Amino acid sequence: MRTQLDVRLADDYEAAHIPNALNIPVFEVGFLERVTEALPDKAAPIELYGASPESHEAAMALEKLERAGYKDVTILPDGFAGWLSDGYGVARGEGLPAPPAPLEGRKELDLEKSVLRWTGRNLLNHHTGTVAIERGHLAFENGQLASGQIVIDLERIDCDDLKGSDLHDVLIKHLQDHDFFDTSQHPKATLDIHSSERTQPEPGTENLSLKTELTLRGQTHALDILATAGVTEDGRAAAQSAFTIDRTKWGVIYGSGRFFDRLAGHLVNDLIELQVTIVTRP
Numbered sequence: 001m002r003t004q005l006d007v008r009l010a011d012d013y014e015a016a017h018i019p020n021a022l023n024i025p026v027f028e029v030g031f032l033e034r035v036t037e038a039l040p041d042k043a044a045p046i047e048l049y050g051a052s053p054e055s056h057e058a059a060m061a062l063e064k065l066e067r068a069g070y071k072d073v074t075i076l077p078d079g080f081a082g083w084l085s086d087g088y089g090v091a092r093g094e095g096l097p098a099p100p101a102p103l104e105g106r107k108e109l110d111l112e113k114s115v116l117r118w119t120g121r122n123l124l125n126h127h128t129g130t131v132a133i134e135r136g137h138l139a140f141e142n143g144q145l146a147s148g149q150i151v152i153d154l155e156r157i158d159c160d161d162l163k164g165s166d167l168h169d170v171l172i173k174h175l176q177d178h179d180f181f182d183t184s185q186h187p188k189a190t191l192d193i194h195s196s197e198r199t200q201p202e203p204g205t206e207n208l209s210l211k212t213e214l215t216l217r218g219q220t221h222a223l224d225i226l227a228t229a230g231v232t233e234d235g236r237a238a239a240q241s242a243f244t245i246d247r248t249k250w251g252v253i254y255g256s257g258r259f260f261d262r263l264a265g266h267l268v269n270d271l272i273e274l275q276v277t278i279v280t281r282p
Contacts, residue, residue, distance in 0.1 A: 002045040005035070007061040008080070014093040018049065018083055026050075026061040032068055042070045049076035049083070100235045102143030107237055107280035109136040109150070116152060119273040122255070122265075127171065132156035134188065138237055138280055145208065145229070145237075148193035150278065154183045179254040180247075182217055189216045191223075203230060208239065216250040227276075237280040244271045 004021040006013050013023040024034045039046065046065065050058035058075045065073045076083065084090065111133055119128040136150035157175055162168040176183040195211045206226040214223045229239035248270050253259045255268030 002047050003039060004047045004049065004076070005039075005061070006080070007031075007048055007057045008051055011097060012051065012080075015095050016080075016084075016090045016092045018080070019089060019091045021049070026057045026064070031061070032064055035065065036068070039070075042068075043072060045072040045074075046070065047074050047076055050079045052079045052081040053077070055079065097233075100231045100233065103140040103231065103235075103237055104143070106137050106139045109133065109138070110236070110279045110281045111135070113277070113279040115275075115277045116150075117275040118157075119275075121269040121271075121273075122267055127159050127161055129157065129159040129161075131158075133278075136278065138193070138278070140237070144198075145193065145196040145210075147195070150191040150193075150276075152189040152191070153187070154181045154189055155187050180252050186217045189214065191215075199226070204228065206241075210241075214245065214250070217252060219250045221249050232279070234282055236282060238278070240275075240277050242273070242275045244273050246270050247272050 004018055006017050006021040006023045007026040008023070009025050009027070010023060013021075013025075017023065022038060024031060024038065028034065048058040048061050048065075050056070050061075058079060062073055062075055078085070114133050114136070116131045116133055117128065118131060119126055132153040134151045134153040136148065138148035139146050154176065157172055159168055159171050162171055175181060181189075192213045192215070193210055194213065197209045198207060199209050200207045206228050208227045208229040210225040210227060212223045212225055213220050223243075223245065225241050225243050227239045227241035229237070232238050247253075248256050248258060255263055255266050256270050257263060257267055258270065
């Protein structure tokens with residue numbers, strides 16, 4: 001007898017599934033271990049199904065099982081969507097959880113979950129670390145990000161790769177003095193979000209285009225940013241973005257080949273890479 005194996009998420013299975021089908025989501029890290037425990041006979045016939053012909057979970061599960069030595073594995077051609085459209089019976093549970101309500105109004109940032117990382121390079125080396133986010137908020141209108149601000153505390157910079165060494169404090173002092181961010185005169189930087197536009201509908205892609213301005217070392221310049229944004233299961237706004245800035249636009253010219261004729265080992269790349277994760281409070 002062929003075992004039907006539903007490899008969708010557990011929530012989808014609980015909402016509705018083919019009667020008597022076994023559920024082991026292919027996205028789980030322990031997928032193969034669970035299959036081996038439930039279906040130890042690798043010669044026994046198994047029929048996989050996912051959500052639809054367009055969704056790849058069944059194909060992914062097939063590849064995993066064949067690599068693990070299962071000999072008789074097939075795919076229900078049109079997945080669970082085809083089963084439904086053909087009018088076959090299903091076992092139903094309580095339905096899928098309701099999606100989060102559209103975001104509205106001002107949402108303060110969760111500073112424990114929001115992170116700003118930096119990477120600076122020269123020809124042969126690089127350093128990476130974090131800069132503290134002091135405060136921030138996002139404002140939504142009809143579920144769309146309308147504006148926001150992130151305040152960055154340049155007096156709280158860390159370098160991950162030099163932690164525990166004498167060079168850590170040397171580098172941080174160098175970054176905070178007049179050569180770089182001049183924190184005695186300009187201790188904060190701000191990223192002001194003025195508008196956003198949806199770009200791609202697929203989750204997990206850069207689906208939001210942001211019009212922003214970055215104020216750094218007393219200078220303000222426009223900055224266009226692409227982000228991957230969404231809403232968590234508990235209703236928080238969340239976004240991730242990785243982008244570069246040309247530091248010389250904000251007057252940070254130390255070690256720049258654009259401004260000095262001869263630098264030798266003091267040459268520093270003009271571009272700084274930033275990775276930002278922001279999450280709002282519940």
